[in-house]
Structure formats: structure tokens, C-alpha cells
Amino acid sequence: MKIATQVKLMPEVGQTAALLATLRTVNDAANWVSGVAFERGVPREYELRRHTYAELKSRGLGAQPAQHVIKKTRDAYTTLRANLRAGNLGKPGSKRRIKAESKPIAFRPEAAQPYDDRCLSWQYDQRTVSIWTIAGRLKDVRFSCSPEALNTLLKYRKGESDLVMRDGVFYLVAVCEVPEAPLNEDPAAFVGVDLGIVNIATTSTGYRAAGRGLNRHRNRQLDLRKKLQAKGTKSAKRLLKKRSRKEARHAADVNHVIAKTIVATAERTGSGISLEDLTGVSSRVRLRKDQRTSLHSWSFHQLGRFIEYKAKRAGVPLVYVDPAYTSRQCSQCGYIDRRNRVDQATFACRSCGTVMHADDNASHNLARKGKTVWTAGRESRVPATP
Secondary structure, three states: OEEEEEEEEEOOHHHHHHHHHHHHHHHHHHHHHHHHHHHOOOOOHHHHHHHHHHHHHHOOOOHHHHHHHHHHHHHHHHHHHHHHHHOOOOOOOOHHHHHHHOOOOOOOOOOOEEEOOOOEEEEOOOOEEEEEEOOEEEEEEEEEOOHHHHHHHHHHEEEEEEEEEEOOEEEEEEEEEOOOOOOOOOOOOEEEEEEOOOEEEEEOOOOEEEOHHHHHHHHHHHHHHHHHHHHOOHHHHHHHHHOOOHHHHHHHHHHHHHHHHHHHHHHHHOOEEEEEOOOOHHHHOOOOHHHHHHHHHOOHHHHHHHHHHHHHHHOOOEEEEOOOOOOOEOOOOOOEOHHHEOOOOEEEOOOOOOEEEHHHHHHHHHHHHHHHHHHHHHOOOOOOOO
16 A cells, blocks of 8 residues: 655755755756647657657756656646546536646646655665755755654655655655555444534444534634735735645644544444545535535545545455435435435434434444445355356
């Protein structure tokens, strides 16, 4: 299983200038390569290399960095095509889709640049790296990280690392291949996880992560941004920049805590996890204007990914199930009726009279669906021999 481990670089003044100049140079080169690819109909990587490699070398890039610039550009077009096929950029003929298709892909001046082991070497004991720049090889560039991250790097780092700059600070994001724990092939039950906005996650085991605190935090951040944007002074803009991504970091921390709790419960009880398949929910659901901010600012996908990779590390089975009718179906008798959902929090079955919290009811339905999906996946579909 591949995970990304991030370390913070602490370069000296001269080293900072070299790293910044390197990022700007390689991304300027990537924009030129992107233009060539766009004019030639985005050829294969080998053909694109034939048209651009010599020019990149003349711009001062080494052999490996030039290869990475070409590959980065080609991968960006591959991602764009995948998004177009999936409809993530709108239907054919939409303004957003036309805009994406009508011009070359552009890279930010400080966009990430991949490095392999020929361009980057790690000295874990000294906590330094040696890294290629356009000004030559920089040695003894210090980095800092947690003891857990250092241990992960030392044991499992494998493959490329990305040089990233955020708010004037440089980071290295390294790919680590961590072995997965042996999968529990015979889970005793499944923990159904109902996702929402009022309650971020509700499980069939009784755990409920309320979204009240996170929503209050988001509202405070939104009000503060509005005030600072309206003020418009230099100090206000400085504070806006300083607080950028604060909300996203806070939400990611909350999601990590929730995911860890759910996976730990499943591991302790020998159970699997049943998650809702919410692919495309943002585009399918129709909401009032005042509800859209709440839906689009909370990351269902991020929490799902956190639960997924933590489950793999713990050997906990995980399945995605269709969430259709889980909020309208009674988990006790199976009766489905739209009127069963009295309000956001209350479920009252019109057939058997069961009354419970609506999210608890949905989580029990998801748990049952998870068990069904897991059993169906294990059963053989090969006809029996006569």
C-alpha cells in the first residue's frame, strides 16, 4: 500500500533561493512542453520527448529533471482526459469543458516537481537531504518531521518524492510502500457508517461524530474571510494568506480522528466496515442556496479515503454499498416508505412502529448491506459440476 509522508525542509538563505529558482525554471519548462503537446495533439511520451528533450537540456535542466518535466506534463494531460471521460468537467459543449479543452494545461510557477533517487538522496541519521537544483547539487539541506514519519521513511520509502512549496515553505512528499496487514477473511459482522453533515459519521455500533463543532469552526472562518476581504488592506491580505488552508487542515484532522475511531472499533470486534458509495453526490443532490456551502465544503471523499487506508493497514475488510433507500427503510422490518423519515433526526416506521434516530437506522441498514455484498463477493459464480 502506498502512502505519502511529508517532511518540512529548512534550507539556508542561499539554498532557499536555489530551490525557488529551480521550481520556477522547471515549471516554466513544463508550460513550454505543454504548449508543444497541445499543438501536436498530445502525442505519446516517447514522441513528446523526441520533440522537447534537447530544448529542455539547453535550458539548464539535467537529464533526469528533463525526463520528469516531460512525464509530469504528459501525466497532466492523461488526468485531464480521464476527467473529461468521467464528466467531471461538465457535459460536452459546457463552458467549463470548452475552456479546459481549448488551451494548453498551465503549471503554476511553484507547482510540485518530482524527484527520483538520482536527483535526491536522504541522510536519515543527520536528517538532511542532497537535492538537485539548477544552481548545482545542494548538500546538507536540513529537514524536520515527527519520529513516526522518520521511522516510516527509513523502513518503507520507495520511489519518487515531490518538492512542494506552500506559503513560502518547502516540503518533500515521499512515497512509502507500507505492507498491508493480513486481511480478516471471515468478519464476524459489519460496521455500517452513515455519513452526513449534521452528524459527520454515525456507526451501527453506537459511535456518533457530531458535525456541530466543525460547522461552527467553518462558519467562523467564513465570517472572518468576509470581513478581511471587505477591509482589503495590506495587513488584511497578509492575515488572509496566513490563515489560508486553516479550515482544510482542521477538517482533515477531524476526519483522521473519526477514521481512526471507526477502524479501531472494527479491528477490536473482528468486524468489517460498510461505507456508502457517494460517488458524484455533489452533482446529483439538489439543495437550496444556503445549504450548498455546507455540502460542498465537507469532504465525504477524504473521510472515505482515510478510513480505507487505515482499514488496509489494520487488515479490516471494507466494502462500498449503494446507499439508496437506507434512510427510508426500517432496519427492523425492512418496510420502505418516504414518510418513515419524520424529520432530519427522527425515524418512525409506519409498519412496525419502530422509532429511533434516523442516522442510527441508516447505519444498521448499511451494515446489513455490507454483509450481503461481502458474502456475494466470496461466493463462487461458477455453475456446479453435474
